[in-house]
Structures are given as structure tokens and as C-alpha cells.
Amino acid sequence: MKAVHFGAGKIGRGFIADLLHNTGYEITFVDVNEKLNAEMNQYHNYYLYVIQEDYRRKEIDKVSALSPITQPEEVTQAITDADLVTTAVIADNFPKIANNLAAGLKARLDAGKERVNVIPCENAFYCGVMLKKELLKTGILTEEELDKIAGIPSTAVDRMVFAADRDGRDGIDVGNTFELVIEKEQLVDPDAEPIKDAEYADNLDKYLERKLCVVNGGHTMSAYIARQMGYDIIQDYFMVPENKQLTRDIMLQAGAFIEKKHGFAHEDMVDYIDATIGRWSTPGVKDTVERIAKAPIRKLDPEDRMVKPAVQCEEYGLANDLILKGIAAAFLYDMDGDEQAAQIQAYISENGIEKAVSHYTGIEAGSRIYNEILKYYNEYAAQKTNK
Ligand SMILES: NC(=O)c1ccc[n+]([C@@H]2O[C@H](COP(=O)([O-])OP(=O)(O)OC[C@H]3O[C@@H](n4cnc5c(N)ncnc54)[C@H](O)[C@@H]3O)[C@@H](O)[C@H]2O)c1
């Protein structure tokens, strides 16, 4: 069996390709990183290192790589011949992969090939719907043609993965637990399981909201708050018991609306949160605030991990003060090289924080949560000035 995977980064190689390999696929990666592609084509393998098993080395073989820039025709051919297509490129990059992917699917349709599953594996609410929109924007396929040739489910994706330079090669350190939940009804055959060890859900909403709002929301808001406290490594922030408790409380606030909305038992939510914080605190693991906080415009989107739980808690009459504090901290986030952080800061300088809050979050100016975000923002800003 053949799989084409867009994005040979940490999740691509460290998680999705691990499952694809275990399922029995030969994998063709499509990535813009020429150095990585050359290494993959030289050795036709790479290594994962399982953190909790004393960095046990695991080989992923039968791999090769293509450049979407210099080898577009080969990419088209690989998609035409594939049994499965997956992505892990960061959803902001969907517009950049859309042409290659749409061209491959169109060629497949023209060649009379069967429908194929295209499974994006990204942290975003309904990444399948997002990808489909980008594919249609290319104008290469009509919606009818796209539906005829591809099933595009959304997913929830969770694993610890870190880039690692080991044995002179570019490897990935991986956690030993993971969750890939795939929206069953959007698959070409809802009863087939194209990826071993993934879960196939009738109600993805439940898992997606739990993963994005509790895990990613808790993670991201901790990173913005940690940045205000002067931390660069999130594990250093977690070393302080009050900080760890703050993160747990943020996650419990987000978890509360999910319990109400989807019927999760409170004890199960608490276990889920504690297991996640335990994972982040694994001895030896070092994750940067920069990685977790990156791309704040994406993370402040009304449908993403911070605003969604804030608004939903408000609607359910649940506490959300800590979430609002996390959102406020995101508006102070600055990091050299983070284009979205720079864009937000420029917008604030030009238009003021009052406009910025509703511009980026969609939260109505003058509402209670809007006023609370402004209040926390001004408190953080004053602390910064007094330092
Ligand atoms: N890293 C994590 O811990 C983690 C965990 C769960 C989910 N995720 C999600 O997984 C996705 C991937 O994240 P990651 O951490 O692997 O990112 P990453 O930056 O390590 O990998 C992204 C890869 O995509 C490639 N890429 C970018 N533009 C491309 C293009 N136009 N064509 C082909 N390749 C392109 C990059 O070169 C890179 O190799 C994201 O949506 C992220 O939110 C990450």
C-alpha cells in the first residue's frame, strides 16, 4: 500500500508516518525542506526515539520524499497512485499545499481511479472542512469532482513529538501515548479503518473540542502567561507548583463546558487533564514557549482553542476568568521571528487594544468578556512597564 504525506515535520514523521508504517504503507513525503528530503532519499529510513522507554530507537523504513516546488509532476503522479493521502503541515499552510494536492486529485479523477481518503492531521477545528475549502479555491476541481474523488474527514491529533539530532541524523523524540481520532462518516468507506491504532468516531466534535480547548487551550494560554513571567521553557514554568496549579485550573475551566456540552464525567475530565500535565512534565522533556505560543492570530481565532472555550463558558454561565486572562496575555506576546505576533503588535500600535480584541477574537466590544480581557491586558501591560 502507498501513502502520500504532506509535511515531514515533527507530527508528520513522529506520529502520522509512525502509524502509517505500522499499518503497512510505503510513504512518500512531500515537503519544502530540501535537506530533509535529500536525507530521506539517501537512506530511505529515519528513526524515532521513544522518550519514556529510555529513548528506544524505532526505525521507520520504506520512505522517500518529493519537493512540491521542483517535482510537482512527481507529486501529481504519487497522488494518482496513492491508497491514502495525509497532511501535517500546520493549517495556516493549507493554501500553499492546495494546488499540488488539487492537481493530484484532478489527475486521479481523469485517470478513472477510485476515491481516496485525504486525511489532514492538524490542530484546528474541522481541519477537513478547512482543507476542502482551500482545494476548491484553487479552481482546479469543482465541488462535485472533489467529492467524487476524495473523502476528507477532520481529525483530532495528540502526541508529544520533538525534533532531535541523534546518531548524526535528523530524528524525532516521541511520547509513548497518542490519540488520532478520525471523523468516520467522511471516509470513503466509513467502515474501513485506513490507519491502524487510530480511533474512528461518529461524533468527532466531542473529542475535537476536548483536545483543542482543554489540551491545546491549556498549553497555549500557559505559554502566553509564562512568557509574561519571563520563561522560555515551559517545563521551567511547570516546576513552580502555583504555575502548574494555574494551568490545571485553566484546563478545568475549559473542561467544564465540555463536560456540560458533551456529557463527559467530571472525574474522567480531571484524569484527562492530570494525565496531560503529567505528560508535559515527563523528566527530560524540554518544550519551548516559542513553539507552543507560535502563530497567535491562528490561536486567537473565534473557532480556536482560547476564544471558543471563553465564549462557550460564558454561554453556559461557567467561570472563565482564567481563560480570559490567557487571552489577554496573548495580546502581549512578542517573539522575534513570529510574524503573526508582530502583526498583532503593529495592529495594536495603529488601532489600539480596544479594536484589536474584537478584530482578532470576534468578541463583541462592550460585552462582559471583552471588558475583562481589556482589564487583564491593562494589568499585564502595567506589570511590564513597572519591570
Ligand atoms: N508538534 C506537536 O506537538 C503537535 C501535536 C499535535 C498536533 N500538532 C499539529 O500537527 C501539525 C504539524 O505540526 P508540527 O509540529 O509537525 O510542525 P512542523 O513545523 O514540525 O512540521 C510542518 C512541516 O510542514 C512542512 N511544510 C510547510 N509548508 C509546506 C508546503 N507548502 N508543502 C509541503 N510541506 C510544507 C514544513 O517544512 C515542515 O516539515 C500542526 O497542525 C500542529 O498543530 C502538533
Ligand SMILES: O=P(O)(O)OC[C@@H](O)[C@@H](O)[C@H](O)[C@H](O)CO
Ligand atoms: O501545534 P500548535 O501550534 O497548534 O499548538 C502548539 C501546542 O499546543 C501543540 O503542538 C501541542 O503540543 C500538541 O497538540 C499536543 O498534542
